[in-house]
Amino acid sequence: MAMVVAKQLKKTYRSGDIDVQAIQGVDFTIQPASFVSFVGPSGSGKSTLLNMIGCLDPPTAGSLQVVGKDISNLNRQQAAKFRGEHIGFVFQDFNLIPVLTVFENVEYPLQMVQNWPREKRRKRVQELLEAVGMGDQGHKFPSQISGGQKQRVAVARALVTNASLVLADEPTANLDSTTANHVIELMKKMRDEFGTTFIFSTHDPRVVNNAETIFTLEDGKLLQGKGGNHV
Amino acid sequence: MFNIFKLALRNLRRYMRRTLLTSSLITLGIVAVLLFVSISGSFKSMMVGQITDSMLGHLQVHRKGYLASIDNLPLDRNLKGKQIKVVEEALEKDKNVAAYSMRIKLGAMFSNYTETTNIRLNAVNPEQELKTVPMLAERMIEGKKEGLVAKGEILVPELIAKGMDVKLNDSIVLVATNKDGSVNGQPFVVRGILEGISGPGGRDGIIHIDDARALLRMEDKEVSEIAIRLKKIQSMKDVFANLDTTLGSLKNQMDKPVFEVHTWEKLSPFFNIARMIDLMTLFIKVMLVAIVLVSIMNVMIMAVYERINEIGTIAAMGTSPNKILALFIMEGFLLGLLGTLSGVLISLLAIGAMNISQISFDFGRQEGLLLSPSIGVAEVLTVSLIVIAIAVLASLQPAWKAARMDPITALRHV
Ligand SMILES: Nc1ncnc2c1ncn2[C@@H]1O[C@H](COP(=O)(O)OP(=O)(O)O)[C@@H](O)[C@H]1O
Ligand SMILES: [Mg+2]
Numbered sequence: 257m258a259m260v261v262a263k264q265l266k267k268t269y270r271s272g273d274i275d276v277q278a279i280q281g282v283d284f285t286i287q288p289a290s291f292v293s294f295v296g297p298s299g300s301g302k303s304t305l306l307n308m309i310g311c312l313d314p315p316t317a318g319s320l321q322v323v324g325k326d327i328s329n330l331n332r333q334q335a336a337k338f339r340g341e342h343i344g345f346v347f348q349d350f351n352l353i354p355v356l357t358v359f360e361n362v363e364y365p366l367q368m369v370q371n372w373p374r375e376k377r378r379k380r381v382q383e384l385l386e387a388v389g390m391g392d393q394g395h396k397f398p399s400q401i402s403g404g405q406k407q408r409v410a411v412a413r414a415l416v417t418n419a420s421l422v423l424a425d426e427p428t429a430n431l432d433s434t435t436a437n438h439v440i441e442l443m444k445k446m447r448d449e450f451g452t453t454f455i456f457s458t459h460d461p462r463v464v465n466n467a468e469t470i471f472t473l474e475d476g477k478l479l480q481g482k483g484g485n486h487v
Numbered sequence: 488m489f490n491i492f493k494l495a496l497r498n499l500r501r502y503m504r505r506t507l508l509t510s511s512l513i514t515l516g517i518v519a520v521l522l523f524v525s526i527s528g529s530f531k532s533m534m535v536g537q538i539t540d541s542m543l544g545h546l547q548v549h550r551k552g553y554l555a556s557i558d559n560l561p562l563d564r565n566l567k568g569k570q571i572k573v574v575e576e577a578l579e580k581d582k583n584v585a586a587y588s589m590r591i592k593l594g595a596m597f598s599n600y601t602e603t604t605n606i607r608l609n610a611v612n613p614e615q616e617l618k619t620v621p622m623l624a625e626r627m628i629e630g631k632k633e634g635l636v637a638k639g640e641i642l643v644p645e646l647i648a649k650g651m652d653v654k655l656n657d658s659i660v661l662v663a664t665n666k667d668g669s670v671n672g673q674p675f676v677v678r679g680i681l682e683g684i685s686g687p688g689g690r691d692g693i694i695h696i697d698d699a700r701a702l703l704r705m706e707d708k709e710v711s712e713i714a715i716r717l718k719k720i721q722s723m724k725d726v727f728a729n730l731d732t733t734l735g736s737l738k739n740q741m742d743k744p745v746f747e748v749h750t751w752e753k754l755s756p757f758f759n760i761a762r763m764i765d766l767m768t769l770f771i772k773v774m775l776v777a778i779v780l781v782s783i784m785n786v787m788i789m790a791v792y793e794r795i796n797e798i799g800t801i802a803a804m805g806t807s808p809n810k811i812l813a814l815f816i817m818e819g820f821l822l823g824l825l826g827t828l829s830g831v832l833i834s835l836l837a838i839g840a841m842n843i844s845q846i847s848f849d850f851g852r853q854e855g856l857l858l859s860p861s862i863g864v865a866e867v868l869t870v871s872l873i874v875i876a877i878a879v880l881a882s883l884q885p886a887w888k889a890a891r892m893d894p895i896t897a898l899r900h901v
Contacts, residue, residue, distance in 0.1 A: 341805070365805070
């Protein structure tokens with residue numbers, strides 16, 4: 257079973273009187289445990305595409321299957337539930353909750369979204385913090401750690417629920433290139449360890465080469481036909 | 488639930504200064520309300536006590552139509568033998584009645600042998616009267632208080648004593664006209680000087696009821712009014728309703744009602760002041776509600792606005808809208824709770840302090856009344872619950888807005 261299948265996927269935004277065709281009919285398939293990057297200049301539709309895959313934004317037309325489920329017609333509640341169960345997010349600005357410690361941030365989805373029992377939860381959080389190399393930083397607050405460390409915590413938070421798919425929209429845009437590469441390497445390592453599918457977007461040529469599958473977007477269209485251009 | 492609590496608490500702590508400012512505003516409001524209620528309540532019950540315990544009693548029974556012409560102190564509208572019996576029977580039966588006193592009210596000429604003036608008199612059986620209005624003796628500023636008044640003695644109201652230059656043990660003469668028009672005079676010895684208080688009957692002199700009957704050459708044992716004291720003032724409404732149906736329904740041969748029953752509230756203008764105090768209390772409570780509503784709503788709207796990005800993040804991660812709603816409502820609730828608890832604490836301490844320091848005040852001509860503010864548990868609970876409920880209500884709209892926020896729009900917000 258493919259992780260993501262998009263067929264003639266379209267997204268049109270209405271801004272004022274004009275329609276902006278952010279995604280203009282794309283087809284692609286992403287297999288489980290792959291490490292995929294969507295690349296393209298600013299405004300090419302990367303965020304729009306990732307938001308649709310992440311059940312945050314419904315497609316205007318076409319079909320979209322994620323984790324074997326057609327998600328083009330979910331309502332708000334269903335979409336929230338689906339995201340909570342299957343998808344992890346890593347954001348450009350890290351988006352850790354400032355009033356929670358590193359440990360509590362990773363614990364959040366297990367406690368507030370999935371209702372895990374306490375002991376099991378604690379064990380799992382520690383496991384993930386160690387996997388991203390933050391095992392001894394759990395007590396710190398986000399304001400007390402560096403950007404690279406924040407993004408590691410964010411990766412741990414995205415993975416903690418055993419999500420099958422992690423979406424990262426420009427996860428390295430706010431990091432220096434060394435740290436950026438470390439974060440991408442960490443994600444790849446996590447893919448190897450947990451078998452999670454990673455899809456990230458970037459317009460940063462320094463990190464693109466780490467991807468195993470690269471889809472290039474331009475003006476809402478995929479270049480070089482279906483299936484992407486493998487590296 | 489605990490996590491929602493924890494998150495809300497952490498967010499309140501994050502904006503400590505704002506949290507403290509808002510909750511202290513609520514605290515201030517609560518303190519204002521509770522102190523006003525307790526102080527005005529103490530003032531009110533003291534005044535009501537003054538009026539009912541030194542003059543009116545809690546309830547009064549008259550012959551129908553008496554009250555309408557009470558200014559003239561009519562003698563042809565007294566209760567007579569059988570009618571008095573009926574009232575007595577009704578009062579003896581009622582377990583809430585502590586005592587009652589039969590009075591004859593009359594107007595007379597007061598002469599000190601050189602000058603003459605008008606005087607209004609309340610003629611009583613001293614034993615009954617002291618049981619019915621136990622604080623009456625306290626109003627004697629001169630003279631022996633025990634036994635109130637004996638036959639041949641008079642308690643002269645302060646104003647007349649001053650105006651007529653009458654001293655204790657002086658001899659004076661009262662001249663009265665009875666209802667048949669015959670005039671009679673009788674000498675009295677001044678037994679005491681009576682302090683006046685505001686309200687009807689507050690400036691009457693007092694003589695023994697037997698003297699009044701002799702002065703008026705009354706053959707029957709008539710009375711003008713029956714004042715009633717209850718064991719507890721709280722039962723007044725019930726007793727009144729009871730008497731009003733049993734006595735008020737009795738008709739004479741001409742099918743006219745015989746009696747009229749009144750509570751002190753109908754008899755004293757102070758009741759309107761008491762009502763005014765209640766109205767002011769209500770007004771202050773409305774202000775409190777407005778303060779809580781506006782301040783909490785303001786803070787919660789700010790809180791939602793500042794955290795749009797966080798809301799987007801947790802919504803994207805799959806937090807259900809209901810939980811986001813609960814998160815913000817919890818914050819408003821805790822803010823209200825914090826303000827309420829400290830408000831109640833400060834109020835109770837202040838009330839305690841006022842009782843310890845024995846603050847006194849003057850009311851009219853009465854000086855040195857002790858302020859003894861107190862507040863009921865029910866009142867504290869009601870005010871607290873209202874404030875907390877308003878706090879929750881005020882956070883409802885901002886919380887609702889947060890819960891409905893579209894994650895992408897929220898995440899894109901900077
Ligand atoms: N909510 C929106 N309303 C209107 N136009 C939008 C909206 N979101 C994105 N767009 C437009 O869609 C196009 C693709 O944007 P986006 O997906 O953010 O590109 P990228 O992430 O590659 O920079 C752009 O032209 C952008 O202006
Ligand atoms: Mg983008």
